[in-house]
Amino acid sequence: MNIKQTLDCVLNFFFPPRCESCDCVLEKDSLALCPDCRAAWENEKREICRHCGKPHVFCDCMIEDYRYFHLLPYHPSGFESVSRNLILHAKERASRYLIRFEAKELASLLRSRGVLSHTYVISFVPRSHASVLEHGFDQSELLAKALAAELDFEYAPLLTHEGNTKQKTLTANARVANADESYILDADRAFYARGKRIILLDDVVTTGASMLACAKQLRCAGAAEVVLLSLARTASSTK
C-alpha cells in the first residue's frame, strides 16, 4: 500500500464517504451514490429528451452542426432529483468521489455512443474568474481532467473566460452576444488546437451559447473536429 492509499484508508475511517445526493453513509465500494440514489440516477438518464423524443443518453440532438452528448436532464426548479443534487453539489464542493463518478459515467456514455474511434483531446468551457474565486475551483475543469484520465486522453485547458457577466442572468439573445466576447483562445493554444479532435466539456448546457462560442473558436483555429459533451441539459431549454 503506498502513502496515498494509506492516507485514503485513514481518511475513509474518520470521514466515511457519504452519498452525494442524500448524504447517507455509503457501503464500502459504492462510488458517490447509495443504491437508492443510484437507481434514481439511472431512471433519470432514461427520461425522454423533449427535443428529439429519445432518452437523454440516446439523444440525437445537435447544437447547430456539432455532435452533442449528455447524460440526463437538469430541472433547475420543481421536483428534487438526484441529478440536480449532484450538479448543485459539484458546483459548490470539489468532491473527488463525485468527480470520479461523473467522469466514469461520461466515459461510458462516449463509449456506448461510439464516439471513441479516434483519439481526442479533452477540454472544457471555463467558469469566469469571479466564479472560480468565489467557489475556489472550476467544476468543469476538474471533470475534464478526470475524464481525460479515465479515457487515457490528453487534457488541455484551451480557453480562458475573460467576461464577468453571469450567463444565467441574461436572456437567450444576450447570452449569445456575451458568450461570443467572453471566451478567449490565445495564439499559442490556437496553434495547439489545429488539426486536433477535441471533446469540449461543460457541466450543464442551457441555451448552448457558451459551448458554441468556445466550439467556434476551436474550429476557427483549425480543430479537425469538436464534439460537445455535458452532464446535463436544462430541461426548460428551448434551443
Ligand SMILES: [Zn+2]
Ligand atoms: Zn443516496
Ligand SMILES: [Zn+2]
Ligand atoms: Zn434530444
